[in-house]
Amino acid sequence: GAVVSQHPSWVICKSGTSVKIECRSLDFQATTMFWYRQFPKQSLMLMATSNEGSKATYEQGVEKDKFLINHASLTLSTLTVTSAHPEDSSFYICSASWGTSGTDTQYFGPGTRLTVL
Amino acid sequence: KQEVTQIPAALSVPEGENLVLNCSFTDSAIYNLQWFRQDPGKGLTSLLLIQSSQREQTSGRLNASLDKSSGRSTLYIAASQPGDSATYLCAVELTFGEGTQLTVNP
Numbered sequence: 001g002a003v004v005s006q007h008p009s010w011v012i013c014k015s016g017t018s019v020k021i022e023c024r025s026l027d028f029q030a031t032t033m034f035w036y037r038q039f040p041k042q043s044l045m046l047m048a049t050s051n052e053g054s055k056a057t058y059e060q061g062v063e064k065d066k067f068l069i070n071h072a073s074l075t076l077s078t079l080t081v082t083s084a085h086p087e088d089s090s091f092y093i094c095s096a097s098w099g100t101s102g103t104d105t106q107y108f109g110p111g112t113r114l115t116v117l
Numbered sequence: 118k119q120e121v122t123q124i125p126a127a128l129s130v131p132e133g134e135n136l137v138l139n140c141s142f143t144d145s146a147i148y149n150l151q152w153f154r155q156d157p158g159k160g161l162t163s164l165l166l167i168q169s170s171q172r173e174q175t176s177g178r179l180n181a182s183l184d185k186s187s188g189r190s191t192l193y194i195a196a197s198q199p200g201d202s203a204t205y206l207c208a209v210e211l212t213f214g215e216g217t218q219l220t221v222n223p
Contacts, residue, residue, distance in 0.1 A: 034211065043206060043215040044161075093160055105149070110160035 002028045004096045006109035013084055014117055021079045021112045023094030029074035030096035034106060035067075038091040050077050051100060084116040119144045123207050123214035130197055131222050138192040138217045140207030145185045152181050152192050153206040155216070161206070165192070197221045 003026040013019050023033055032051050036044040048064075050056040050071035058064045068080040077096075081088055091113050095106035120143045130136055140150070149168050153161040165174045165181040167190070173182040180193040194201060197219075204216040 036213075043213040044208075045213075046211045049211075091158075105166060106151075108153075108161045108163070113158070 002096070002107040004030075004094065004107045004109040006092075006094055006112050008112060009110060010113040010115075012115045012117065015085055016083055018080055018082045019084055019114060021081075021092055021094075021114075023077045023079070023096065023109050025075045025096040025107070028096075028098065028107075030077075030098065031074065031100055032097045032104075033071055033077035034095045034097070035069060035077075035079050036093045036095070038093065038111075044093060047079075081114065084114070086116045089114055089116045119147075119209055119212045121207055121209050121212050121214040123205075123217050125217055126215065127218040127220075129220040129222065132197060132199060134197050134221075135193070135195050136197055136219070138194070138205050138207075138219070140190040140192070140214055142188045142190075142209045142212075144209075145188050147185065147209050149210065150181075150183055150190050151208045152179075152190075153208060155204045155206055157204075164205075194219075199223050 005024045007022045035047045037047050038044045046059050047062045048056045048058045050069045052071050052074050056069035071077040091111050093111040095108045097104045097106045122141045124139045151166045152164040155161050167174050167183045178195040183190045199221045201221050204218045206216045207214040
């Protein structure tokens with residue numbers, strides 16, 4: 001089956017620093033990648049949708065200047081949390097899809113746990 | 118906007134029991150619905166994917182049904198085992214429910 005990896009799997013950083021999370025589709029070309037955030041004991045919330053070569057589409061309430069998404073190739077998307085604060089501490093999960101919308105099968109990465117001190 | 122609701126929020130059963138998890142969604146114009154399992158602090162494991170044209174999917178002890186017209190899906194787990202203990206998430210395309218936390222007691 002299709003495999004999606006994320007790196008790092010966990011990261012601890014100081015408040016005010018920036019953190020980059022990578023999402024890679026290892027054995028297929030992902031036209032679209034999705035970024036989700038999950039707070040403790042809550043479900044996943046879609047943050048943004050990124051299509052290769054174009055700007056990401058952010059969900060309402062997600063600050064695009066704070067969560068920078070780059071999808072420079074068909075196998076790699078990055079999420080950069082800029083000037084991180086403790087309230088950004090969360091579990092971030094990406095998914096990748098062959099298709100161009102959420103109607104196609106998504107393959108999920110293992111997630112990245114971010115803790116901001 | 119699609120909304121996905123899962124009932125119950127938590128469920129505790131003795132080992133060997135058959136159980137049903139429920140998922141409802143507000144917009145019946147869907148392409149697919151997927152059930153996932155999430156272990157504490159871990160990522161997602163896809164269990165079953167049902168396309169809108171399908172009514173059910175089966176994998177081992179798991180059976181998922183879909184009734185688009187009523188906006189409902191159920192995940193049936195047969196002969197539950199302690200290893201089934203996890204949170205089960207229902208997702209309609211990009212919208213997730215809040216999950217059902219299942220505990221199977223030995």
